[in-house]
Amino acid sequence: MPTARIYQQPKSAMSSGKALTHRWVLEFEPSDAKRADPLTGWAGSGDTREQVKLRFPTAEAAQAYATREGIEAHVVPAPVRKLKLQAYADNFR
Incomplete structure (x- = not known):
């Protein structure tokens, strides 16, 4: 029987926006171990x-x-999101 995990899509590290983070993803867990290809070296x-x-x-x-x-x-x-509230002026204290 295949196994999978269901998780909430995280926010992209490259942007501050939270678009599409409300979606849930079903992703299958790997059943085989990865191995290196002898010709290319890719896993x-x-x-x-x-x-x-x-x-x-x-x-x-x-x-x-x-x-x-x-x-x-x-x-x-989903991990609990912590808000870091600070003003721009706090950078110059």
Whole structure:
């Protein structure tokens, strides 16, 4: 039985915006260990499910899909966001 994890899409480190962070992602866990290709040296495996990421509007929708398709999934809770409130003038204290 395939296993997967469901998590909330994190904010991009390259931007301060929070667009698309409300989505939930179902991602399959790797079943094969990665190994180096002898010719190129790139790491890879024969597991093609590793390339699949399914996006859902809610965690419940992702769980419903997993149970319907017979996928054993666990939900990774979203980390608590801490707001760092400061004024621009605080840079010059």
